[in-house]
Amino acid sequence: xxxxxxxxxxxxxxxxxxxxxxxxxxxxxxxxxxxxxxxxxxxxxxxxxxxxxxxxxxxxxxxxxxxxxxxxxxxxxxxxxxxxxxxxxxxxxxxxxxxxxxxxxxxxxxxxxxx
Amino acid sequence: xxxxxxxxxxxxxxxxxxxxxxxxxxxxxxxxxxxxxxxxxxxxxxxxxxxxxxxxxxxxxxxxxxxxxxxxxxxxxxxxxxxxxxxxxxxxxxxxxxxxxxxxxxxxxxxxxxxxxx
Numbered sequence: 001x002x003x004x005x006x007x008x009x010x011x012x013x014x015x016x017x018x019x020x021x022x023x024x025x026x027x028x029x030x031x032x033x034x035x036x037x038x039x040x041x042x043x044x045x046x047x048x049x050x051x052x053x054x055x056x057x058x059x060x061x062x063x064x065x066x067x068x069x070x071x072x073x074x075x076x077x078x079x080x081x082x083x084x085x086x087x088x089x090x091x092x093x094x095x096x097x098x099x100x101x102x103x104x105x106x107x108x109x110x111x112x113x114x115x
Numbered sequence: 116x117x118x119x120x121x122x123x124x125x126x127x128x129x130x131x132x133x134x135x136x137x138x139x140x141x142x143x144x145x146x147x148x149x150x151x152x153x154x155x156x157x158x159x160x161x162x163x164x165x166x167x168x169x170x171x172x173x174x175x176x177x178x179x180x181x182x183x184x185x186x187x188x189x190x191x192x193x194x195x196x197x198x199x200x201x202x203x204x205x206x207x208x209x210x211x212x213x214x215x216x217x218x219x220x221x222x223x224x225x226x227x228x229x230x231x232x233x
Contacts, residue, residue: 004159031219042206042223043160056220090160094219102219106160 003027004107006091012113015081021110023074023091030096031055032074033104034066037088049074051096081114088112117142117209119224127230128197135182136192136227138207146212149183149190150221155203163205166190194229202231 004025013019023032031050035043048056049068063085065077074091088111092104119140128134140149151163166174166183173181178198182191194201207224 040226040228042226043221045220048220101165103162103165104221108159 004091004093004105006089006107006110008110009108010111010113012115013078013081014115015083017081018077018079020078021076021089021091021112023076023093023107024072025093025105026072027093027105028071028095029093029105030071031094031102032068033092033094034074034076035090035092037090037109039087043090047076078112081112083114086112086114117144117147117211117222119207119209119222121205121207121224121227123227124225125228125230127232129232130197130199132197133193133195134197134229136194136205136207136229138190138192138224140188140190140207140209140224142188142209142211144211148210148212149181150208150210151179151181151190151192152206152208152223153201153203154206154226155200158203160206164192197231199231199233202229204228 007022033048034046036046037043045058046060047066052068063080067075088109090109091107094102094104121138147168149166152160153163154160164174164176164179166181173183178195180193204226206226209222
């Protein structure tokens with residue numbers, strides 16, 4: 001199984017809603033990533049989890065709250081989002097190797113619309 | 116901080132032709148890695164090819180090859196015998212070598228939208 005899955009595929013939420021994005025991998029990877037991608041732009045790193053611990057937070061606003069309950073699962077909890085947060089949210093995972101063969105495998109993304 | 120520049124926002128080429136996508140980067144690091152990622156329309160991003168900066172030999176993967184010029188900080192992607200399935204957004208990406216796992220960060224360029232014309 002060389003797949004990263006993400007649910008839901010699409011999400012529409014109001015600014016007062018609370019929702020969560022889910023990412024799952026069963027490749028035994030020990031690093032998991034959240035990226036935000038606006039239309040026609042490159043992905044921007046948000047968070048990195050390494051061995052279930054948060055290792056990188058790219059100064060993301062607190063209305064985005066990541067969680068890594070176990071080595072296979074990564075969540076992104078959303079609360080009080082703004083319309084400018086509408087984007088494709090990508091999850092990725094990678095092995096616990098150093099160097100260029102530490103390939104990141106990407107999921108298909110969740111397309112989020114904030115009204 | 117590293118920057119990655121892709122100066123060609125869009126390109127198109129006839130099927131079976133060869134196309135070259137350009138990428139330049141700026142870094143003060145000596146030990147790093149470069150990647151080309153492909154993101155087809157509404158599909159997952161996948162790795163196309165990777166290059167280690169300390170290797171002089173250019174990487175190749177079937178129809179995909181790179182021209183890595185370390186001194187010029189240039190990393191172009193050549194696609195030979197292009198196919199309709201090559202239609203996608205292509206991102207060049209940089210990763211600094213880290214000694215500790217968990218700090219790997221990919222810095223992406225702005226992308227080149229490639230269309231293969233039948």
